[in-house]
Amino acid sequence: MPPVPTDATTSTLANSPAASLATSQGSRLAQRLQDLGPLLGLILLCIAGWVLNPDFATAANVLNVLTRTAFIGIIAVGMTFVIIAGGIDLSVGSMAALIAGAMILLMNAIGTAIESAYLVVTLGIVFALLLGALFGLAHGLLITKGRIEPFIVTLGTLGIFRAYLTYFANGGAITLDNAVSDVYSPVYYGSLLGLPIPIWVFLLTALIGGLVLNRTRYGRYVQAIGSNEQVARYAAVEVDRIKMLTYVVLGICVGIATVLYVPRLGSASPTTGLLWELEAIASVIVGGTALKGGEGRISGTVIGAILLSVISNILNLTSIISVYLNAAVQGIVIIIVAFLQRSRR
Amino acid sequence: MKSIIRKLTLTAAALTTFAAVGMAPATAAEKVVLGVAIPAATHGFTGGIVFWANQAKKDLEKANPDLKVIVKTAANAAEQANQLQDLMAVSKINALVVFPFESAALTKPVAEVHNKGVYVTVVDRGLTDTSAQDAYVSGDNTAFGKIPAEYLAKAMGGKGNLVALRGIATTLDNERWEAFTGVMKNHPDIKILDAKYANWNRDDAFKVMQDYLTRFKQIDAVWAADDDMAVGVLKAIDQSKRTDIKIVFGGAGAKGMIKTLMDGKDPRIVANVSYSPKFMYDSIKLTAEARLKGEKLPATYIIPSELITRENASKFYFPDSPF
The missing domain is CATH 3.40.50.2300 (Response regulator)
Structure with a gap:
């Protein structure tokens, strides 16, 4: 493995205007401030929440918010890779729903044959992760080998995944059998050292994601492809393989999120994961990753995801604004934060 | 599971209105082509609507050789409007049971079907212009x-x-x-x-x-x-x-x-x-049977919502329905 990259090597490889600009000393400070934009937004929002309702700052509420952020947050970490490499995945919500449904059906089916509920849950989890990776691989193949726009591929699978879930569920809900459900529920409701399990998984995923993106050759290739695919190709980067892998990474992240999601309600229905794709993409972009690809930060994505769930949490904790306007408030906050971290164009 | 044909238990009011008609010998042998336009199964409740519509098709077509039921599900109002046109132009329906996706947006398309002489029963979400419907069946x-x-x-x-x-x-x-x-x-x-x-x-x-x-x-x-x-x-x-x-x-x-x-x-x-999607079944059955006899439905028919407690719960339990 080559040594830790400097900005200089990245920019030679990428040769993008954005990357070379970032190296000039003048804009460095401005860049730092912009990096802090989402964090600043989050802090301001938290202060507002605390003023509006002091219960906002209680440990229980903070843990609630972080736990429910975990699904979108984990997916958003994978989405960061896809978007930095210049792609997009619109199907993640439907994919999560289908994986959840398929996983429940599998666990119910083998639950009658296998004695140990722990083994059933383990098999279910492995199945969910594999299925996620497989869906991601299918996306990657269609996009790189099939040369179809990622927007179209994943728009197609968005419909396909959800339709199959609805079909399996007969339009209703797929519900996990009780015996398995009891063994499985600590995965969402349990805690380790005072922190709920989903928060641990979220942190771990973000940490690994950040390391891979910034400290490995693979991560640098992802950024290079997003900056300028042609140049990356000339630099002998295996563009297709790297891109394909970003979708597999995202698929596995969706699998992880689903593994945490299923024990919460023990069911999957046609409304499961609805609009998660937009929330995940918004987390990534609010967190400072460019939608056109090339640059981005996992830490920003994590903050973006937390920010989005804090908004709706505050709205639920207060009644100063008409419930009819909730979506408007969310929209305004998202735009303000995006303004705070707007990149130099 | 869907193949199990369940004995229909019509609500008491429906029975009194139509039992006599149902027993009379069929005189009008005209074929009834009944279009059913409903929202797609995106929620437990609409899942139930789709289930009961298909159940009605199965039961009624088996019982009445002169009846053809065509079920269409739509994901949004525009798709439903297109389906109404297709039902008219291609399937040549002469009766329609529609669960409008949205009241306002579907009023005009339904009126168009009605103007061409199709008997229209509107379910659940009322049209903004009620002259476009022959009958209205709704939950309470x-x-x-x-x-x-x-x-x-x-x-x-x-x-x-x-x-x-x-x-x-x-x-x-x-x-x-x-x-x-x-x-x-x-x-x-x-x-x-x-x-x-x-x-x-x-x-x-x-x-x-x-x-x-x-x-x-x-x-x-x-x-x-x-x-x-x-x-x-x-x-x-x-x-x-x-x-x-x-x-x-x-x-x-x-x-x-x-x-x-x-x-x-x-x-x-x-x-x-209770607010059971089973009213979809009842609406289709009532419309189909009335049309087969050349009868009309009452202009408005509200299916009452009832309090369900532990004592009467078994009456409302349909284990085969997805909802």
């Missing part, structure tokens, strides 16, 4: 709000703290909410702490309830207003380990909740209110 949204309010007021002894969840901002949700608050006005000691939208969605209801629990230290009862939302509410309460909530009142009679009620598995689930 006022009772859907009123019955839980009356039950909760009584169970709470006329006082205490209550939180409510709302569905999606629609006229249907407003009707239910107005009926609910209308009753609660007579019980000034019951405080409605807040009512937020949770989109008839389990996950959203979970989040909203978690936040209610953070915000309010004493909650006596929850009007979840939908059985899907009640699932999320119960999980959120379980997680918080709070014991102050005595009653969670759902609605619509989803099979899981009815089962819980029947078995007495959860002390917080003590009653429900």
